[in-house]
Amino acid sequence: MLVKEKKERKYELPELQDVDGKVVMRIAPGPSGPLHIGHTRVSVLNDEYVKRYGGDLVLRFEDTNPEKIDPDAYDMIPEDLDWLGVRCNRTYIQSDRFEMYYDCTRKLLEMGKAYVCTCDADHWRNLKEQRQACPCHDLPVEEQLDRYDRFLAGEYEEGKAVVVVKTDLNHPNPAVRDFVALRLVSHPHPRTGDRYVAYPMMNLSVAIDDHEMGMTHVIRGKDHLNNTLRQEYVFDYFGWKKPVYYHYGLVNIPDTVLKTSLIKQSIRDGEYTGWDDVRTGTVRAMERRGIRPEAIRRYWVEAGMKAVDIQFSWENLFGMNRDIIDDASNRYFFVHDPVRYDIDGVDVIEGSAPKHPDHPERGSRVYRLEDPRTVFLSGEDSKAFAEAKSVRLKDLCNIDYALPARYAGNDVSVLKHGVRAVQWVGRDSVEAELLMPDGAVWKGLAEKDLASEAADMVQLERVGFARIEGREPGKVSMVFAHR
């Protein structure tokens, strides 16, 4: 066997700026559900850099909005990361750290860099729009602190007061003028119950945590650009050293349901079977479909960290996955929507096919058909057979159309004259189901050797790659990956 030397360009992420020894980076999801393909970019990029430079990769659950938490996500997200090969060596949960956020906020109030605002939210926003301070903005520190004590004690109703971090009301960018740091929420938190009523907003908690956890570099989506600007005010007020920020472009993932709230609703409605429903874009669905984590990793490394908005291409991802799985995937016949043909004109038909054309050492599927010589073709191939009047049963023999069909020798060269070779199964086949990406289930038959295949990825010849999901006596269920 020849060793193929394929020349290909090395895909490498650019060096990070200002790396001084080890790096500390983070993945900071909100625990609203499991990870989806969109989350894998930030996960892979951070992981790649921490592996390159050494250091810590932090997993931080940003669960500061009690209304958007799915308690299962605290377990599902680490599982998803683990499958992706992303190794986080420190884990934090923000709902464990409320007291610290409160302390920092108190210091900001003492420094005069924050205020407790009791204005109407719309009014406050309008004033900001016009670069004007609300009456609470310039109240004396003593009064701010007094309000703050009452704020934390729950003496204000939800929505009646917030703590605001001052930035610059004259800032030309309206998005960075004074931002809310703490709000009141009466909805119980899955982890802390009703112990707290004051909930930090992400710009506060992220700034504090990024400093406290020692982040050296932060990679995030471009949608956080303005949040970075806001968070930098907090760093500056405390005199903290800022991490180096990178903002990659937005990813448009076509034809895929990603929104966790929608998926959750569809699961509840019974439309989707679960978080791993193949119609969704969750990491679980990728895993189930036989997409390898290495393919996802390669995809994002090649995409890099540019700030350009990009279109995600399933085709490209599938191409990369095919590269990875082709060599390991043994070949089998699967017949969708089977149509029966008996073959006349011969007593016994024998044939064989390698499990993998590039790996004869893996053995063969051996065929022997005796009276009655029965085969099944897919519904589609059956129609084509009726029209073409002849067909080759791959690795077995040729037949001519009739009822019953007529044996037509075993001359492979007919393929050169336009006869099609199709997959088929005999009477010793097993029931098989193939779950398609649109949720449809293709029922059919598979050759019996498939039932004893040890690996989980196979290629169903002329159909595509599939992952074996379940084996029962006499029945195999599979999930379609891609061609």
Add this chain to the structure above:
RNA sequence: GCUCCUGUAGUGUAGCGGCCAAUCAUGAAGCCCUCUCGAGGCUUCGACUCGGGUUCAAAUCCCGACGGGAGCACCA
């Protein structure tokens, strides 16, 4: 409306003043090989958004227009 980010083939990417009649991957088309519509081999298709400027020289720098995207939440 204001502010910010960003524009290289269908998609993603390399190049970031001369080595660019622009890289690689994926895709598409064709051929070879293979008893698969897979893999492998070969060939082909296909891009610097536009207009000004700077310069001996611009995909590369500057300005403008146009296009794409985001933010202006008591979500993250």
